[in-house]
Amino acid sequence: MKNENQIAERLNQLVKSKGYSTKEFAELCDTTAPNMSGYLNGKRPIGIKILDKIKEVIPELDLNWLLYNESAEDLNALQEATSTYQIQNHSVDDAIKKLIDLETKVISHRINHLEEDIASLKSILKVDDMDSEMITKLKEIIKKDTH
Structure with missing residues (x-):
């Protein structure tokens, strides 16, 4: 998953906008209040099972928004514009x-x-960065020794 804290913030927004308490939302999603609290504060990673439950409870939820802060409409419009762009009154270069x-x-x-x-x-x-440099050097040594 992407940044858990950002996902948790958006999930929190959603739950509050729907007027649910943490306990109510947890019950609707078939999980415990402590687990839901962990999801809502970013301390517990949100997996596919809980995402499915949340989507069942809030069917209009845009998962692209929840996970990536993008709307499906924005992504679809961009893909459509890219794939179906027609040249009308424009030069090929444009x-x-x-x-x-x-x-x-x-x-x-x-x-x-x-x-x-x-x-x-x-x-x-x-x-x-020190670890990264060491890993790179070890890879180089291993590569030399295996050839």
């Missing part, structure tokens, strides 16, 4: 530039998510 701009935005967005994931993993694994 059309290509627009498609490149759209793809660049998509790639940039994915890179941002990957950077967040890497930062999250580094904090979980407590890997610092």
Whole structure:
């Protein structure tokens, strides 16, 4: 999953907007209040089973928004614009530039998510730059010794 704290914040917003207490929402999702509290404060990772339960309780929930802070409509519009862009009263160069701009935005967005994931993993694994350098050197030594 992406940044658990950000997901927890959005889930908290959702639960509050629906007027549920933590205990009520936990009961609706077939989990305990302490587990739900963990999901809502980012201390417990949100897995697929609880996501399914939340979606059952709130069917209109946009999972793209919950997990990635994007709406499905935004993603669909971007994909549609990229795949069905028709050249009308534009030069080919303009059309290509627009498609490149759209793809660049998509790639940039994915890179941002990957950077967040890497930062999250580094904090979980407590890997610092010194460790990274050592790992790289060990890989080089192993590569030389195996060839």
